[in-house]
Amino acid sequence: MAKxxxxxxxxxxxxxxxxxxxxxxxxAFNTGKYVQGFxxxxxxRMGAPITAYNRISDERCTVHSNIYYPDYVVVVDVTLLxxxxxxxxxxxxxxxxxxxxxxPEELRPLLNGYTGRVCTIDAxxxxxxxxxxxxxxxPMLGAVVKVSGLIDEEEFIEDMKGSFKHKxxxxxxxxxxxxxxxxxxxxxxxxx
Amino acid sequence: xxxxERLSGNExxxxxxxxxxxxxxxxxxxxxxxxxxxxxxxYVNNGEVDTEFVPVESxxxxxxxxxxAEAAGGRAVTATSSAGLALMYEVxxxxxxxxxxxxxxxxxxxxxxxxxxxxxHSDSMGARDSGWLQLYSENNQEAYDNMLMAMRIAExxxxxxxxxxxxxxxxxxxxxxxxxxxxxxxxxxxVGEYEPQEYLLKKENPLSVGPYDISPxxxxxxxxxxxxxxxxxxxxxxxxxxxxxxxxxxxxxxEEFMMEDAERAIVIIGSSAGTAKEAVRQLRAKGEKVGLxxxxxxxxxxxxELGKALNGVKAVAVMDKxxxxxxxxxxxxxxxxxxxxxxPEQPMMINYVYGLGGRDVRVESIQYVFERLSEIIENGTxxxxxxxxxxxxxxxxxx
Numbered sequence: 001m002a003k004x005x006x007x008x009x010x011x012x013x014x015x016x017x018x019x020x021x022x023x024x025x026x027x028a029f030n031t032g033k034y035v036q037g038f039x040x041x042x043x044x045r046m047g048a049p050i051t052a053y054n055r056i057s058d059e060r061c062t063v064h065s066n067i068y069y070p071d072y073v074v075v076v077d078v079t080l081l082x083x084x085x086x087x088x089x090x091x092x093x094x095x096x097x098x099x100x101x102x103x104p105e106e107l108r109p110l111l112n113g114y115t116g117r118v119c120t121i122d123a124x125x126x127x128x129x130x131x132x133x134x135x136x137x138x139p140m141l142g143a144v145v146k147v148s149g150l151i152d153e154e155e156f157i158e159d160m161k162g163s164f165k166h167k168x169x170x171x172x173x174x175x176x177x178x179x180x181x182x183x184x185x186x187x188x189x190x191x192x
Numbered sequence: 193x194x195x196x197e198r199l200s201g202n203e204x205x206x207x208x209x210x211x212x213x214x215x216x217x218x219x220x221x222x223x224x225x226x227x228x229x230x231x232x233x234x235y236v237n238n239g240e241v242d243t244e245f246v247p248v249e250s251x252x253x254x255x256x257x258x259x260x261a262e263a264a265g266g267r268a269v270t271a272t273s274s275a276g277l278a279l280m281y282e283v284x285x286x287x288x289x290x291x292x293x294x295x296x297x298x299x300x301x302x303x304x305x306x307x308x309x310x311x312x313h314s315d316s317m318g319a320r321d322s323g324w325l326q327l328y329s330e331n332n333q334e335a336y337d338n339m340l341m342a343m344r345i346a347e348x349x350x351x352x353x354x355x356x357x358x359x360x361x362x363x364x365x366x367x368x369x370x371x372x373x374x375x376x377x378x379x380x381x382x383v384g385e386y387e388p389q390e391y392l393l394k395k396e397n398p399l400s401v402g403p404y405d406i407s408p409x410x411x412x413x414x415x416x417x418x419x420x421x422x423x424x425x426x427x428x429x430x431x432x433x434x435x436x437x438x439x440x441x442x443x444x445x446x447e448e449f450m451m452e453d454a455e456r457a458i459v460i461i462g463s464s465a466g467t468a469k470e471a472v473r474q475l476r477a478k479g480e481k482v483g484l485x486x487x488x489x490x491x492x493x494x495x496x497e498l499g500k501a502l503n504g505v506k507a508v509a510v511m512d513k514x515x516x517x518x519x520x521x522x523x524x525x526x527x528x529x530x531x532x533x534x535x536p537e538q539p540m541m542i543n544y545v546y547g548l549g550g551r552d553v554r555v556e557s558i559q560y561v562f563e564r565l566s567e568i569i570e571n572g573t574x575x576x577x578x579x580x581x582x583x584x585x586x587x588x589x590x591x
Contacts, residue, residue: 022368025198026198026368034369036368036369037367038366039362041362062466062469063466063467063470063555064360065467065553065554066552066554
Protein backbone atom coordinates (compact mmCIF):
# COMPACT_ATOMS: atom_id res chain seq x y z
CA MET A 1 0.00 0.00 0.00
CA ALA A 2 1.18 3.52 -0.75
CA LYS A 3 2.45 5.57 2.16
CA UNK A 4 -0.35 7.44 3.82
CA UNK A 5 -0.03 10.41 6.13
CA UNK A 6 -2.65 10.86 8.80
CA UNK A 7 -3.17 14.13 10.66
CA UNK A 8 -5.39 14.96 13.61
CA UNK A 9 -6.37 18.55 14.36
CA UNK A 10 -7.44 19.75 17.80
CA UNK A 11 -9.11 23.11 18.16
CA UNK A 12 -12.05 24.83 19.72
CA UNK A 13 -15.37 25.42 17.97
CA UNK A 14 -15.18 28.65 16.00
CA UNK A 15 -11.38 28.76 15.66
CA UNK A 16 -11.33 27.21 12.23
CA UNK A 17 -9.52 23.91 12.83
CA UNK A 18 -12.03 22.24 10.51
CA UNK A 19 -11.43 24.88 7.85
CA UNK A 20 -7.68 24.43 8.21
CA UNK A 21 -8.03 20.67 7.71
CA UNK A 22 -10.12 21.26 4.60
CA UNK A 23 -7.60 23.82 3.29
CA UNK A 24 -4.79 21.32 3.75
CA UNK A 25 -6.83 18.71 1.87
CA UNK A 26 -7.39 21.23 -0.94
CA UNK A 27 -3.73 22.04 -1.17
CA ALA A 28 -2.63 18.40 -1.20
CA PHE A 29 -5.31 17.66 -3.80
CA ASN A 30 -4.02 20.45 -5.99
CA THR A 31 -0.57 18.88 -5.95
CA GLY A 32 -1.95 15.57 -7.21
CA LYS A 33 -2.66 13.63 -4.02
CA TYR A 34 -5.63 11.61 -2.87
CA VAL A 35 -7.10 13.34 0.15
CA GLN A 36 -9.63 13.06 2.91
CA GLY A 37 -10.56 16.02 5.10
CA PHE A 38 -13.32 15.61 7.64
CA UNK A 39 -14.45 16.93 10.99
CA UNK A 40 -15.80 14.93 13.89
CA UNK A 41 -19.24 16.31 14.66
CA UNK A 42 -20.64 16.56 18.13
CA UNK A 43 -22.79 19.09 19.94
CA UNK A 44 -21.59 22.22 18.16
CA ARG A 45 -20.81 25.06 20.53
CA MET A 46 -18.37 27.92 20.29
CA GLY A 47 -15.29 27.14 22.34
CA ALA A 48 -15.91 23.41 22.83
CA PRO A 49 -13.03 21.09 21.89
CA ILE A 50 -13.37 19.82 18.32
CA THR A 51 -11.38 17.38 16.22
CA ALA A 52 -10.77 17.26 12.47
CA TYR A 53 -8.76 14.85 10.35
CA ASN A 54 -6.74 14.48 7.16
CA ARG A 55 -5.58 11.44 5.24
CA ILE A 56 -3.21 12.19 2.40
CA SER A 57 -1.85 9.53 0.08
CA ASP A 58 -0.85 8.64 -3.48
CA GLU A 59 -3.74 6.15 -3.71
CA ARG A 60 -7.41 6.42 -2.81
CA CYS A 61 -7.97 5.47 0.82
CA THR A 62 -11.15 3.49 1.46
CA VAL A 63 -11.04 3.70 5.27
CA HIS A 64 -13.75 5.94 6.69
CA SER A 65 -13.00 5.82 10.41
CA ASN A 66 -11.55 8.50 12.61
CA ILE A 67 -7.76 8.53 13.02
CA TYR A 68 -6.33 6.87 16.13
CA TYR A 69 -2.63 6.61 15.26
CA PRO A 70 -1.81 9.91 13.56
CA ASP A 71 1.55 10.80 12.05
CA TYR A 72 0.99 14.43 13.03
CA VAL A 73 -1.13 16.22 15.58
CA VAL A 74 -1.92 19.92 15.25
CA VAL A 75 -3.09 21.87 18.30
CA VAL A 76 -4.70 25.14 17.30
CA ASP A 77 -5.47 26.16 20.90
CA VAL A 78 -2.76 25.61 23.50
CA THR A 79 -5.28 25.59 26.37
CA LEU A 80 -6.44 22.19 25.08
CA LEU A 81 -3.22 20.58 26.32
CA UNK A 82 -4.66 20.34 29.81
CA UNK A 83 -8.12 19.25 28.60
CA UNK A 84 -7.58 16.71 25.79
CA UNK A 85 -5.03 13.89 25.57
CA UNK A 86 -3.70 15.36 22.33
CA UNK A 87 -0.76 12.96 21.90
CA UNK A 88 -2.93 9.84 22.25
CA UNK A 89 -1.80 7.37 19.60
CA UNK A 90 0.60 9.88 18.02
CA UNK A 91 3.50 8.05 16.37
CA UNK A 92 6.88 8.81 18.00
CA UNK A 93 8.44 9.22 14.53
CA UNK A 94 5.82 11.88 13.81
CA UNK A 95 5.42 15.29 15.41
CA UNK A 96 3.06 17.55 17.31
CA UNK A 97 2.66 21.15 16.20
CA UNK A 98 1.30 23.55 18.80
CA UNK A 99 0.12 27.13 18.46
CA UNK A 100 2.29 28.76 21.10
CA UNK A 101 5.04 31.34 21.50
CA UNK A 102 6.89 29.06 23.91
CA UNK A 103 9.88 26.90 23.10
CA PRO A 104 8.96 23.27 22.34
CA GLU A 105 10.80 21.88 25.36
CA GLU A 106 8.78 24.13 27.69
CA LEU A 107 5.61 22.39 26.52
CA ARG A 108 6.90 18.83 26.44
CA PRO A 109 6.10 18.22 30.14
CA LEU A 110 2.41 18.77 29.26
CA LEU A 111 2.45 16.04 26.60
CA ASN A 112 2.04 12.85 28.65
CA GLY A 113 5.57 11.61 28.00
CA TYR A 114 5.50 12.03 24.21
CA THR A 115 9.01 11.31 22.94
CA GLY A 116 8.74 12.50 19.33
CA ARG A 117 9.29 15.92 17.82
CA VAL A 118 7.53 18.87 19.44
CA CYS A 119 7.15 21.97 17.27
CA THR A 120 5.69 25.34 18.17
CA ILE A 121 4.54 28.26 16.12
CA ASP A 122 3.22 31.55 17.45
CA ALA A 123 0.30 31.60 15.03
CA UNK A 124 -1.63 34.10 17.12
CA UNK A 125 1.21 36.64 17.04
CA UNK A 126 1.92 36.17 13.33
CA UNK A 127 -1.75 36.47 12.49
CA UNK A 128 -2.22 39.57 14.62
CA UNK A 129 0.82 41.26 13.10
CA UNK A 130 0.13 40.34 9.47
CA UNK A 131 -3.68 40.30 9.41
CA UNK A 132 -4.52 42.56 12.29
CA UNK A 133 -6.64 39.83 13.88
CA UNK A 134 -6.18 36.48 15.54
CA UNK A 135 -6.92 33.97 12.74
CA UNK A 136 -4.45 31.20 13.52
CA UNK A 137 -5.49 29.03 10.53
CA UNK A 138 -3.14 30.25 7.86
CA PRO A 139 0.03 30.19 9.97
CA MET A 140 -0.86 26.76 11.39
CA LEU A 141 -1.29 25.45 7.86
CA GLY A 142 2.14 26.79 6.86
CA ALA A 143 3.73 25.18 9.91
CA VAL A 144 2.12 21.79 9.17
CA VAL A 145 3.40 21.78 5.61
CA LYS A 146 6.88 22.81 6.78
CA VAL A 147 7.08 20.20 9.56
CA SER A 148 5.53 17.31 7.64
CA GLY A 149 7.16 17.90 4.26
CA LEU A 150 3.89 16.57 2.79
CA ILE A 151 3.76 19.06 -0.04
CA ASP A 152 6.64 20.68 -1.92
CA GLU A 153 7.04 24.12 -0.29
CA GLU A 154 7.24 26.13 -3.52
CA GLU A 155 4.24 24.31 -4.97
CA PHE A 156 2.32 24.87 -1.74
CA ILE A 157 3.02 28.61 -1.69
CA GLU A 158 1.98 28.97 -5.33
CA ASP A 159 -1.17 26.97 -4.73
CA MET A 160 -2.13 28.99 -1.65
CA LYS A 161 -1.65 32.22 -3.59
CA GLY A 162 -4.24 30.94 -6.06
CA SER A 163 -6.59 29.78 -3.29
CA PHE A 164 -6.46 33.11 -1.45
CA LYS A 165 -7.07 35.02 -4.69
CA HIS A 166 -10.17 32.92 -5.23
CA LYS A 167 -11.31 32.89 -1.60
CA UNK A 168 -10.79 36.61 -1.01
CA UNK A 169 -11.85 37.85 -4.46
CA UNK A 170 -14.14 40.40 -2.77
CA UNK A 171 -11.51 41.60 -0.30
CA UNK A 172 -8.13 41.42 -2.06
CA UNK A 173 -6.54 43.55 0.65
CA UNK A 174 -6.20 40.52 2.91
CA UNK A 175 -4.43 38.32 0.34
CA UNK A 176 -1.00 39.82 0.95
CA UNK A 177 -1.32 39.54 4.73
CA UNK A 178 -2.33 35.90 4.47
CA UNK A 179 0.58 35.11 2.19
CA UNK A 180 2.98 36.87 4.54
CA UNK A 181 1.57 34.98 7.51
CA UNK A 182 1.94 31.71 5.64
CA UNK A 183 5.55 32.28 4.62
CA UNK A 184 6.54 33.66 8.02
CA UNK A 185 5.13 30.64 9.81
CA UNK A 186 7.12 28.33 7.55
CA UNK A 187 10.27 30.18 8.61
CA UNK A 188 9.46 30.70 12.28
CA UNK A 189 8.21 27.28 13.31
CA UNK A 190 10.43 25.95 16.12
CA UNK A 191 11.55 22.40 16.84
CA UNK A 192 12.22 21.24 13.27
CA UNK B 193 -12.11 12.96 -20.18
CA UNK B 194 -13.59 13.02 -16.71
CA UNK B 195 -13.02 15.96 -14.40
CA UNK B 196 -10.75 15.46 -11.37
CA GLU B 197 -12.21 17.26 -8.36
CA ARG B 198 -12.45 17.05 -4.61
CA LEU B 199 -15.89 17.43 -3.09
CA SER B 200 -17.81 16.44 -0.02
CA GLY B 201 -20.63 13.96 -0.50
CA ASN B 202 -23.18 16.76 -0.14
CA GLU B 203 -21.38 18.90 -2.72
CA UNK B 204 -21.17 15.92 -5.07
CA UNK B 205 -24.92 15.30 -4.94
CA UNK B 206 -25.73 19.00 -5.34
CA UNK B 207 -23.41 19.06 -8.35
CA UNK B 208 -25.15 16.02 -9.85
CA UNK B 209 -28.48 17.83 -9.41
CA UNK B 210 -27.01 20.86 -11.14
CA UNK B 211 -25.93 18.76 -14.11
CA UNK B 212 -29.32 17.05 -14.24
CA UNK B 213 -31.20 20.36 -13.95
CA UNK B 214 -34.50 18.93 -12.63
CA UNK B 215 -37.79 20.80 -13.07
CA UNK B 216 -38.54 21.18 -9.36
CA UNK B 217 -36.77 20.90 -6.03
CA UNK B 218 -39.02 20.92 -3.01
CA UNK B 219 -36.94 21.17 0.13
CA UNK B 220 -37.09 22.20 3.73
CA UNK B 221 -34.29 24.76 3.89
CA UNK B 222 -32.94 24.08 7.41
CA UNK B 223 -31.95 21.18 9.71
CA UNK B 224 -32.71 18.24 9.54
CA UNK B 225 -32.40 18.67 5.81
CA UNK B 226 -28.90 18.62 4.40
CA UNK B 227 -26.45 21.04 2.83
CA UNK B 228 -27.62 19.73 -0.55
CA UNK B 229 -30.56 22.14 -1.03
CA UNK B 230 -28.33 24.93 0.32
CA UNK B 231 -25.65 24.31 -2.33
CA UNK B 232 -28.30 23.73 -4.99
CA UNK B 233 -30.11 26.97 -4.17
CA UNK B 234 -26.90 28.81 -5.07
CA TYR B 235 -27.01 27.25 -8.54
CA VAL B 236 -30.64 28.36 -8.79
CA ASN B 237 -29.74 31.86 -7.65
CA ASN B 238 -26.85 32.10 -10.12
CA GLY B 239 -29.07 30.99 -12.98
CA GLU B 240 -26.97 27.86 -13.57
CA VAL B 241 -30.14 25.76 -13.54
CA ASP B 242 -33.73 26.66 -14.33
CA THR B 243 -35.20 24.50 -11.58
CA GLU B 244 -38.19 25.81 -9.65
CA PHE B 245 -36.85 25.80 -6.08
CA VAL B 246 -39.69 25.56 -3.57
CA PRO B 247 -38.60 26.20 0.01
CA VAL B 248 -41.31 24.66 2.18
CA GLU B 249 -42.18 24.75 5.86
CA SER B 250 -41.66 21.06 6.60
CA UNK B 251 -40.36 17.82 5.13
CA UNK B 252 -43.94 16.57 4.81
CA UNK B 253 -44.54 19.52 2.52
CA UNK B 254 -41.24 18.97 0.69
CA UNK B 255 -42.38 15.51 -0.38
CA UNK B 256 -45.92 16.73 -1.07
CA UNK B 257 -44.46 19.41 -3.32
CA UNK B 258 -42.47 16.77 -5.21
CA UNK B 259 -45.58 14.61 -5.55
CA UNK B 260 -47.51 17.51 -7.08
CA ALA B 261 -44.69 18.39 -9.46
CA GLU B 262 -44.08 14.84 -10.56
CA ALA B 263 -47.80 14.14 -11.00
CA ALA B 264 -47.99 17.19 -13.24
CA GLY B 265 -45.34 15.62 -15.46
CA GLY B 266 -42.22 17.27 -14.08
CA ARG B 267 -39.01 15.83 -12.71
CA ALA B 268 -38.84 16.52 -8.98
CA VAL B 269 -36.06 16.05 -6.45
CA THR B 270 -35.52 16.62 -2.76
CA ALA B 271 -32.96 15.89 -0.07
CA THR B 272 -33.28 15.09 3.59
CA SER B 273 -31.99 13.25 6.61
CA SER B 274 -33.03 11.61 9.85
CA ALA B 275 -36.13 13.14 11.43
CA GLY B 276 -36.82 14.94 8.15
CA LEU B 277 -37.27 11.62 6.39
CA ALA B 278 -39.43 10.40 9.27
CA LEU B 279 -41.71 13.40 8.82
CA MET B 280 -42.12 12.39 5.16
CA TYR B 281 -43.16 8.79 5.88
CA GLU B 282 -46.86 9.24 5.22
CA VAL B 283 -46.29 10.87 1.84
CA UNK B 284 -43.45 8.53 0.83
CA UNK B 285 -46.12 5.85 0.47
CA UNK B 286 -48.28 8.19 -1.59
CA UNK B 287 -45.40 8.89 -3.99
CA UNK B 288 -44.67 5.19 -4.45
CA UNK B 289 -48.25 4.01 -4.87
CA UNK B 290 -49.03 6.84 -7.30
CA UNK B 291 -45.98 5.55 -9.25
CA UNK B 292 -44.23 8.90 -9.25
CA UNK B 293 -40.49 8.49 -9.92
CA UNK B 294 -39.29 11.22 -7.55
CA UNK B 295 -35.61 11.31 -6.58
CA UNK B 296 -34.61 11.80 -2.96
CA UNK B 297 -31.04 12.29 -1.72
CA UNK B 298 -30.99 10.70 1.73
CA UNK B 299 -28.08 11.53 3.96
CA UNK B 300 -28.33 8.77 6.54
CA UNK B 301 -28.48 9.94 10.12
CA UNK B 302 -29.79 8.46 13.35
CA UNK B 303 -33.39 8.86 14.38
CA UNK B 304 -33.97 10.46 17.74
CA UNK B 305 -33.80 9.62 20.60
CA UNK B 306 -31.72 10.10 22.58
CA UNK B 307 -31.03 13.18 20.45
CA UNK B 308 -28.20 12.46 18.06
CA UNK B 309 -27.21 13.95 14.73
CA UNK B 310 -24.67 11.37 13.58
CA UNK B 311 -24.68 8.56 11.08
CA UNK B 312 -26.61 5.34 11.09
CA HIS B 313 -29.22 3.85 8.79
CA SER B 314 -32.28 3.98 11.02
CA ASP B 315 -33.91 6.71 8.91
CA SER B 316 -33.92 4.98 5.53
CA MET B 317 -34.34 1.49 7.01
CA GLY B 318 -37.50 2.78 8.63
CA ALA B 319 -38.74 3.67 5.13
CA ARG B 320 -37.81 0.32 3.61
CA ASP B 321 -41.42 -0.83 3.25
CA SER B 322 -42.66 2.40 1.67
CA GLY B 323 -42.21 1.19 -1.90
CA TRP B 324 -39.20 3.35 -2.70
CA LEU B 325 -36.15 2.03 -4.48
CA GLN B 326 -33.07 2.38 -2.26
CA LEU B 327 -29.47 2.51 -3.46
CA TYR B 328 -26.67 2.99 -0.92
CA SER B 329 -23.28 4.62 -1.54
CA GLU B 330 -19.88 3.92 -0.01
CA ASN B 331 -18.33 7.32 -0.72
CA ASN B 332 -18.80 10.66 -2.50
CA GLN B 333 -18.06 9.06 -5.88
CA GLU B 334 -20.79 6.48 -5.48
CA ALA B 335 -23.27 9.05 -4.16
CA TYR B 336 -22.62 11.09 -7.31
CA ASP B 337 -22.69 8.13 -9.70
CA ASN B 338 -25.85 6.68 -8.13
CA MET B 339 -27.52 10.06 -8.47
CA LEU B 340 -26.69 10.22 -12.18
CA MET B 341 -28.31 6.79 -12.62
CA ALA B 342 -31.27 7.42 -10.29
CA MET B 343 -33.75 8.92 -12.75
CA ARG B 344 -32.99 6.47 -15.52
CA ILE B 345 -33.87 3.65 -13.14
CA ALA B 346 -36.86 5.26 -11.43
CA GLU B 347 -38.49 6.63 -14.60
CA UNK B 348 -38.08 3.45 -16.64
CA UNK B 349 -41.52 2.34 -17.92
CA UNK B 350 -41.06 -1.08 -16.27
CA UNK B 351 -40.41 0.57 -12.90
CA UNK B 352 -41.97 4.02 -12.36
CA UNK B 353 -41.16 4.12 -8.68
CA UNK B 354 -39.51 6.82 -6.56
CA UNK B 355 -35.86 6.35 -5.68
CA UNK B 356 -33.77 7.16 -2.63
CA UNK B 357 -30.00 7.55 -3.06
CA UNK B 358 -28.43 7.11 0.36
CA UNK B 359 -25.03 8.07 1.68
CA UNK B 360 -23.65 8.15 5.22
CA UNK B 361 -24.21 11.35 7.16
CA UNK B 362 -21.03 13.27 8.03
CA UNK B 363 -18.79 10.27 7.26
CA UNK B 364 -19.18 10.87 3.54
CA UNK B 365 -21.59 13.82 3.36
CA UNK B 366 -19.16 16.20 5.10
CA UNK B 367 -15.84 14.62 4.12
CA UNK B 368 -13.83 16.11 1.29
CA UNK B 369 -12.44 13.40 -0.99
CA UNK B 370 -11.24 13.05 -4.55
CA UNK B 371 -13.96 12.45 -7.12
CA UNK B 372 -14.19 11.97 -10.89
CA UNK B 373 -16.98 14.06 -12.38
CA UNK B 374 -18.64 13.43 -15.72
CA UNK B 375 -18.82 16.29 -18.24
CA UNK B 376 -22.10 18.23 -18.34
CA UNK B 377 -22.92 17.24 -21.91
CA UNK B 378 -22.44 13.53 -21.23
CA UNK B 379 -24.61 13.73 -18.11
CA UNK B 380 -27.33 15.52 -20.03
CA UNK B 381 -27.26 12.89 -22.75
CA UNK B 382 -27.17 10.00 -20.27
CA VAL B 383 -29.98 11.23 -18.04
CA GLY B 384 -32.14 12.53 -20.89
CA GLU B 385 -35.50 14.27 -20.68
CA TYR B 386 -38.37 12.95 -18.58
CA GLU B 387 -41.23 11.96 -20.83
CA PRO B 388 -43.93 10.32 -18.72
CA GLN B 389 -46.58 8.31 -20.56
CA GLU B 390 -49.42 9.79 -18.52
CA TYR B 391 -49.59 12.79 -16.26
CA LEU B 392 -52.06 15.08 -14.60
CA LEU B 393 -51.78 17.96 -17.06
CA LYS B 394 -51.71 15.94 -20.29
CA LYS B 395 -54.59 17.50 -22.18
CA GLU B 396 -55.18 14.56 -24.54
CA ASN B 397 -55.79 12.28 -21.58
CA PRO B 398 -56.47 14.09 -18.30
CA LEU B 399 -56.40 11.84 -15.24
CA SER B 400 -56.66 11.84 -11.48
CA VAL B 401 -53.67 11.02 -9.34
CA GLY B 402 -54.04 9.48 -5.90
CA PRO B 403 -57.80 9.00 -5.61
CA TYR B 404 -59.52 6.59 -3.23
CA ASP B 405 -59.01 2.98 -4.28
CA ILE B 406 -61.81 0.60 -3.40
CA SER B 407 -61.18 -2.90 -2.08
CA PRO B 408 -62.13 -4.69 -5.32
CA UNK B 409 -59.15 -2.97 -7.04
CA UNK B 410 -56.72 -1.99 -4.27
CA UNK B 411 -54.92 -5.30 -4.12
CA UNK B 412 -54.35 -5.45 -7.88
CA UNK B 413 -52.70 -2.03 -7.70
CA UNK B 414 -50.48 -3.23 -4.89
CA UNK B 415 -49.49 -6.28 -6.90
CA UNK B 416 -48.58 -4.18 -9.92
CA UNK B 417 -46.50 -1.95 -7.65
CA UNK B 418 -44.77 -5.04 -6.24
CA UNK B 419 -44.11 -6.24 -9.78
CA UNK B 420 -42.50 -2.88 -10.60
CA UNK B 421 -40.11 -3.38 -7.68
CA UNK B 422 -39.21 -6.80 -9.04
CA UNK B 423 -38.65 -5.34 -12.51
CA UNK B 424 -36.31 -2.75 -11.06
CA UNK B 425 -33.52 -5.29 -10.55
CA UNK B 426 -32.96 -5.77 -14.27
CA UNK B 427 -33.34 -2.05 -14.96
CA UNK B 428 -30.69 -1.24 -12.32
CA UNK B 429 -28.33 -3.69 -14.01
CA UNK B 430 -29.04 -2.32 -17.50
CA UNK B 431 -28.64 1.33 -16.55
CA UNK B 432 -25.48 0.51 -14.58
CA UNK B 433 -24.02 -1.30 -17.60
CA UNK B 434 -24.66 1.75 -19.75
CA UNK B 435 -23.11 3.97 -17.07
CA UNK B 436 -20.03 1.73 -17.00
CA UNK B 437 -19.64 2.20 -20.75
CA UNK B 438 -19.61 5.96 -20.26
CA UNK B 439 -17.36 6.16 -17.16
CA UNK B 440 -15.57 2.84 -16.73
CA UNK B 441 -17.10 2.55 -13.26
CA UNK B 442 -19.09 -0.67 -12.85
CA UNK B 443 -21.94 -1.18 -10.44
CA UNK B 444 -24.24 -4.13 -9.81
CA UNK B 445 -26.92 -4.88 -7.24
CA UNK B 446 -24.06 -5.46 -4.82
CA GLU B 447 -20.28 -5.48 -4.95
CA GLU B 448 -18.29 -8.64 -4.23
CA PHE B 449 -14.88 -7.85 -2.78
CA MET B 450 -12.33 -10.69 -2.60
CA MET B 451 -15.20 -13.19 -2.40
CA GLU B 452 -13.55 -15.78 -4.63
CA ASP B 453 -12.67 -18.76 -2.39
CA ALA B 454 -13.75 -16.76 0.72
CA GLU B 455 -14.59 -18.96 3.71
CA ARG B 456 -15.62 -16.08 5.92
CA ALA B 457 -17.54 -13.04 4.70
CA ILE B 458 -19.38 -10.00 5.91
CA VAL B 459 -22.38 -8.31 4.31
CA ILE B 460 -22.38 -4.57 4.84
CA ILE B 461 -23.83 -1.29 3.52
CA GLY B 462 -22.39 2.20 3.08
CA SER B 463 -19.16 3.91 4.11
CA SER B 464 -18.10 1.19 6.54
CA ALA B 465 -17.75 -1.13 3.55
CA GLY B 466 -14.67 0.92 2.62
CA THR B 467 -13.21 0.50 6.09
CA ALA B 468 -14.07 -3.21 5.95
CA LYS B 469 -12.28 -3.54 2.59
CA GLU B 470 -9.09 -2.42 4.28
CA ALA B 471 -9.61 -5.06 6.99
CA VAL B 472 -10.15 -7.69 4.27
CA ARG B 473 -7.01 -6.57 2.42
CA GLN B 474 -4.93 -6.84 5.58
CA LEU B 475 -6.28 -10.29 6.43
CA ARG B 476 -5.84 -11.49 2.85
CA ALA B 477 -2.22 -10.34 3.02
CA LYS B 478 -1.82 -12.80 5.90
CA GLY B 479 -3.34 -15.54 3.76
CA GLU B 480 -6.78 -15.58 5.40
CA LYS B 481 -9.70 -16.46 3.14
CA VAL B 482 -12.02 -13.54 3.85
CA GLY B 483 -14.22 -11.36 1.69
CA LEU B 484 -17.10 -8.94 1.79
CA UNK B 485 -20.29 -8.11 0.00
CA UNK B 486 -21.40 -4.51 -0.09
CA UNK B 487 -25.08 -4.11 -0.82
CA UNK B 488 -25.89 -1.30 -3.21
CA UNK B 489 -29.55 -2.10 -3.80
CA UNK B 490 -31.52 -2.77 -0.65
CA UNK B 491 -34.86 -2.14 -2.38
CA UNK B 492 -35.28 -4.14 -4.52
CA UNK B 493 -33.48 -6.73 -2.39
CA UNK B 494 -31.25 -8.98 -4.54
CA UNK B 495 -32.49 -12.17 -2.90
CA UNK B 496 -31.47 -14.84 -5.44
CA GLU B 497 -28.23 -13.13 -6.46
CA LEU B 498 -27.08 -12.68 -2.87
CA GLY B 499 -27.96 -16.26 -2.01
CA LYS B 500 -25.87 -17.45 -4.94
CA ALA B 501 -22.94 -15.27 -3.86
CA LEU B 502 -23.04 -16.56 -0.27
CA ASN B 503 -23.62 -20.21 -1.09
CA GLY B 504 -20.66 -22.26 0.14
CA VAL B 505 -19.18 -19.56 2.38
CA LYS B 506 -18.63 -21.19 5.77
CA ALA B 507 -19.57 -18.30 8.07
CA VAL B 508 -21.14 -14.91 7.40
CA ALA B 509 -21.63 -11.85 9.60
CA VAL B 510 -24.36 -9.50 8.44
CA MET B 511 -23.77 -5.92 9.57
CA ASP B 512 -26.76 -3.71 10.44
CA LYS B 513 -26.33 0.01 11.02
CA UNK B 514 -29.82 0.28 12.46
CA UNK B 515 -31.26 -1.50 15.46
CA UNK B 516 -34.70 -2.46 14.20
CA UNK B 517 -35.84 -3.65 17.65
CA UNK B 518 -37.13 -6.94 16.31
CA UNK B 519 -35.52 -8.72 19.28
CA UNK B 520 -33.83 -11.01 16.75
CA UNK B 521 -31.62 -8.85 14.51
CA UNK B 522 -31.58 -5.94 12.10
CA UNK B 523 -33.30 -5.62 8.72
CA UNK B 524 -30.26 -6.44 6.55
CA UNK B 525 -29.77 -9.61 8.56
CA UNK B 526 -33.40 -10.66 8.22
CA UNK B 527 -33.28 -10.28 4.44
CA UNK B 528 -29.85 -11.85 4.03
CA UNK B 529 -30.65 -14.88 6.14
CA UNK B 530 -33.85 -15.28 4.21
CA UNK B 531 -31.81 -15.16 0.97
CA UNK B 532 -29.70 -18.04 2.24
CA UNK B 533 -32.58 -20.24 3.40
CA UNK B 534 -32.62 -23.50 1.47
CA UNK B 535 -29.23 -22.98 -0.20
CA PRO B 536 -27.42 -26.26 -0.92
CA GLU B 537 -24.43 -25.03 1.11
CA GLN B 538 -25.98 -22.65 3.58
CA PRO B 539 -23.48 -20.56 5.58
CA MET B 540 -23.60 -20.21 9.35
CA MET B 541 -24.74 -16.67 9.99
CA ILE B 542 -24.63 -14.07 12.71
CA ASN B 543 -25.78 -10.46 12.91
CA TYR B 544 -23.89 -7.49 14.28
CA VAL B 545 -25.75 -4.27 14.91
CA TYR B 546 -22.99 -1.65 14.78
CA GLY B 547 -22.12 2.01 14.29
CA LEU B 548 -25.33 3.45 15.77
CA GLY B 549 -25.50 7.22 16.27
CA GLY B 550 -22.04 7.71 14.78
CA ARG B 551 -20.20 5.07 16.86
CA ASP B 552 -16.93 4.94 14.93
CA VAL B 553 -16.27 1.81 12.89
CA ARG B 554 -12.56 1.02 12.62
CA VAL B 555 -10.54 -1.49 10.64
CA GLU B 556 -10.03 -3.26 13.98
CA SER B 557 -13.82 -3.48 14.49
CA ILE B 558 -14.16 -5.49 11.29
CA GLN B 559 -11.12 -7.63 12.05
CA TYR B 560 -12.77 -8.45 15.37
CA VAL B 561 -15.84 -9.65 13.49
CA PHE B 562 -13.74 -11.89 11.23
CA GLU B 563 -12.09 -13.38 14.36
CA ARG B 564 -15.52 -14.27 15.72
CA LEU B 565 -16.36 -15.95 12.40
CA SER B 566 -13.21 -18.06 12.77
CA GLU B 567 -14.41 -19.18 16.20
CA ILE B 568 -17.79 -20.06 14.76
CA ILE B 569 -16.21 -22.26 12.09
CA GLU B 570 -13.94 -23.87 14.68
CA ASN B 571 -16.79 -24.56 17.10
CA GLY B 572 -19.24 -25.61 14.40
CA THR B 573 -21.95 -23.48 16.00
CA UNK B 574 -22.87 -19.81 15.82
CA UNK B 575 -23.56 -19.22 19.50
CA UNK B 576 -25.53 -16.00 20.03
CA UNK B 577 -26.81 -14.92 16.62
CA UNK B 578 -27.98 -11.39 17.39
CA UNK B 579 -25.05 -9.30 18.62
CA UNK B 580 -23.94 -5.72 19.06
CA UNK B 581 -20.46 -4.53 18.11
CA UNK B 582 -18.24 -2.12 20.04
CA UNK B 583 -20.46 -1.61 23.04
CA UNK B 584 -19.22 -0.88 26.54
CA UNK B 585 -19.74 -3.85 28.78
CA UNK B 586 -20.44 -6.02 25.73
CA UNK B 587 -18.48 -7.05 22.67
CA UNK B 588 -15.75 -4.46 22.21
CA UNK B 589 -12.93 -4.62 19.70
CA UNK B 590 -10.98 -2.36 22.03
CA UNK B 591 -8.55 0.47 21.56
